[in-house]
Each structure stands twice: as structure tokens, then as C-alpha cells.
Amino acid sequence: MTSNLFQSYALNNSINLNNRILMAPLTRCMADDDLVPTQTMTEYYGRRAEAGLIISEAVLIRPDGQGYPNTPGLFNAAQINGWLKVTDAVHSNGGKIFAQLWHTGRVAHPHFFGGSDVIAPSALAVDGSVPRMRELTYQVPKAASAADITQLIKDYSQAAANAIEAGFDGVEIHGANGYLIDQFLHHDSNRRSDQYGGSAENMSRFALAVVDAVTDRIGKNKTALRISPGAYVNIEADSRDRDVFDYLLAELKLRDLAFLHIGIFDDSMQFDYLGGSVSSYVRARYNKTLVGVGSYTAETASAAINENKFDLIAIGRPFIANPDYVSRVRQGSELQPYSDEMLGSLV
Numbered sequence: 001m002t003s004n005l006f007q008s009y010a011l012n013n014s015i016n017l018n019n020r021i022l023m024a025p026l027t028r029c030m031a032d033d034d035l036v037p038t039q040t041m042t043e044y045y046g047r048r049a050e051a052g053l054i055i056s057e058a059v060l061i062r063p064d065g066q067g068y069p070n071t072p073g074l075f076n077a078a079q080i081n082g083w084l085k086v087t088d089a090v091h092s093n094g095g096k097i098f099a100q101l102w103h104t105g106r107v108a109h110p111h112f113f114g115g116s117d118v119i120a121p122s123a124l125a126v127d128g129s130v131p132r133m134r135e136l137t138y139q140v141p142k143a144a145s146a147a148d149i150t151q152l153i154k155d156y157s158q159a160a161a162n163a164i165e166a167g168f169d170g171v172e173i174h175g176a177n178g179y180l181i182d183q184f185l186h187h188d189s190n191r192r193s194d195q196y197g198g199s200a201e202n203m204s205r206f207a208l209a210v211v212d213a214v215t216d217r218i219g220k221n222k223t224a225l226r227i228s229p230g231a232y233v234n235i236e237a238d239s240r241d242r243d244v245f246d247y248l249l250a251e252l253k254l255r256d257l258a259f260l261h262i263g264i265f266d267d268s269m270q271f272d273y274l275g276g277s278v279s280s281y282v283r284a285r286y287n288k289t290l291v292g293v294g295s296y297t298a299e300t301a302s303a304a305i306n307e308n309k310f311d312l313i314a315i316g317r318p319f320i321a322n323p324d325y326v327s328r329v330r331q332g333s334e335l336q337p338y339s340d341e342m343l344g345s346l347v
């Protein structure tokens with residue numbers, strides 16, 4: 001019984017979704033060398049328009065945010081035009097699509113943008129190297145100056161305006177998974193002693209400034225945010241992070257965003273310092289539209305929505321394996337199992 005997944009849902013009474021199944025953001029590294037979305041990407045997204053809402057793969061707000069090959073951008077006219085074709089395809093097939101706005105912070109690599117600084121909250125490198133590009137070890141970033149931070153906030157807001165110009169229905173700010181915004185929200189990666197570090201309020205300042213700049217530019221009904229209170233990738237957990245997210249969630253509640261989305265691969269993961277799973281921690285502090293994610297099936301997601309653990313479900317890997325995921329679930333047909341080899345091509 002998954003019928004609740006097929007109820008429509010209105011984000012802030014303004015954007016109507018045909019069902020409660022979102023396609024999670026999935027980086028595929030298939031943009032062309034100018035980081036412009038291709039025709040193949042247009043077809044890939046167009047085929048998945050039955051989702052209540054597609055969240056695009058993470059999209060770079062500016063060149064120095066890049067940490068992986070061929071990830072698309074939204075910072076020039078060619079990229080905006082490329083995305084226009086994608087959003088047209090999704091809309092003609094009856095779907096909706098948000099752009100996920102991304103800067104990788106210290107996970108960026110100058111190999112991709114011609115040698116300038118890697119920028120992050122603090123001059124602390126992440127261990128390791130770019131996936132499948134072993135020779136590209138991560139560098140010690142430059143700690144962002146106050147002027148750098150002001151510019152970054154402007155660049156998020158400009159990318160949001162570009163997303164609307166490119167026909168997106170809204171944006172999800174990528175504040176999760178160990179990238180730039182998340183780096184400000186965790187003690188492991190933020191050791192600043194200015195107004196952007198040290199206390200819960202200071203550590204939340206950058207995330208909230210980006211949210212406010214984007215909502216000022218395109219409206220709160222078109223603005224969403226993804227967060228990872230539980231550190232699980234590229235950041236070490238620190239029990240003091242909980243205070244930061246307690247503060248952040250209280251502030252976010254006042255902002256009436258289109259939705260808040262959890263960033264995690266497996267929501268059954270328990271975090272001692274959060275007192276349980278990420279979704280249970282967030283739900284206890286955030287009673288507005290919440291998107292759950294992380295190794296759910298249609299059945300477990302449907303049950304979680306029934307129990308009010310969250311309102312909408314984002315599905316990731318199964319959507320890679322099944323372009324027609326929504327139809328298959330509706331009809332009760334078998335799903336193609338996901339495997340990592342599927343990442344080699346866009347089907």
C-alpha cells in the first residue's frame with residue numbers, strides 16, 4: 001500500500017506537485033566541457049518528469065566551486081540556454097524541476113578551474129583525492145575573507161536568478177553532504193573566530209545569509225534547502241554540531257521555505273549527538289514541509305509519511321535504475337535493481 005505517495009501536494013500552497021515522490025539530486029558528471037547540459041541530459045530528465053518534483057543534479061554557482069569533472073554550471077548564458085532545454089522537456093512532459101545550487105568549498109580542485117585558490121571557511125584540507133582521479137589530492141583551502149563571503153552570497157543569489165531564467169520552478173540550496181555551506185555548519189571544518197564561527201549563531205550565519213539572499217531574489221516559495229545535521233561525508237562529526245543545527249532549524253522555521261530536505265545516504269543511520277536518525281532529529285524541530293531521503297523503498301517511505309516522519313520522499317539510486325520509477329511503483333511492477341555500473345551512461 002503506497003497510495004499516499006500518489007496524493008498531490010502543494011509546496012507553500014503555491015507549487016502543485018502531482019505526487020509526493022521527488023527525484024533526489026544525482027550528480028552524473030555528463031555535462032560538456034563548458035559545463036553546459038547536453039541533449040542526452042535533456043532526454044534523461046525528460047524521461048523522469050513523472051516525479052512530483054525533480055531536483056537537478058548539483059549545479060555550480062561559479063567556476064571555483066567545482067570538485068568533479070563535467071558537473072554542470074549556471075553561471076553563464078550558454079549554461080542557462082542548455083538548462084532551458086532541460087526544463088522545457090520536463091515541463092512538456094507535465095513535470096516540475098528545481099535546480100540544486102552548489103559550491104563544493106574545500107572539496108573543489110583547481111585542476112577544474114585553472115589554478116586559483118580553493119575557498120572554504122577555514123584553512124583545513126579534507127583528506128583524500130577527487131574520486132577516480134587519484135592524482136588530484138585535495139588542497140589546503142584559503143579561509144574565506146569577509147569580502148569573499150559577501151561575494152559568495154551574491155553568487156548564490158545570481159545563480160538562483162539564472163535558474164529562474166533557465167525555466168526552473170525553483171532552487172534547492174545545497175547545504176548538505178560536506179560541501180561549502182555544510183562546512184560552515186560543522187566544528188570540524190569551521191574554526192573561524194569572526195562573525196561566521198565559534199557560536200551556533202555565527203556558524204549558521206552564512207547558511208542563513210544565502211537562504212535570505214536567494215529568497216529576496218526569487219521568493220521563499222521557490223527556495224528550498226538541503227542540510228546534513230549528521231556529518232557523514234568529508235566532515236568529521238562533533239557533538240557540538242547539535243547546537244548549531246538546533247539554532248539553524250529554529251531560524252529556518254521562521255522562513256517558510258518551499259521545503260527542507262535532508263542530505264543522507266541511509267536514514268537508518270543513528271547519530272549519538274542527534275539522539276537518533278537525522279529525519280527524527282529534524283522533524284522534532286521542524287514542522288513544515290520536510291523531504292525524507294536515504295535508502296527508502298516506496299513501501300518504507302509510504303509508511304514513514306503515514307507516521308508523519310516527513311511529508312515528501314526523495315528517491316535517488318532507484319531513479320537512476322528506473323526512469324519510470326513512479327509508474328512502476330503505481331502499478332506495483334518490479335523495479336530494476338540499482339548498481340554502480342549504471343553511472344557510466346545516462347539512460
Ligand SMILES: Cc1cc2nc3c(=O)[nH]c(=O)nc-3n(C[C@H](O)[C@H](O)[C@H](O)COP(=O)(O)O)c2cc1C
Pocket residue numbers: 024025026027028056057058100174176177226263264265266293294295296314315316317318343
Ligand atoms: C550517483 C549519486 C550522485 C549524487 N549526487 C548528489 C548531488 O548532486 N547532490 C546531493 O545533494 N546529493 C547527491 N547524492 C545523494 C542523493 O541525493 C541521495 O541522498 C542518496 O542517493 C540517498 O538516496 P537513495 O538511497 O534513494 O539513493 C548522490 C547520490 C548518488 C548515488
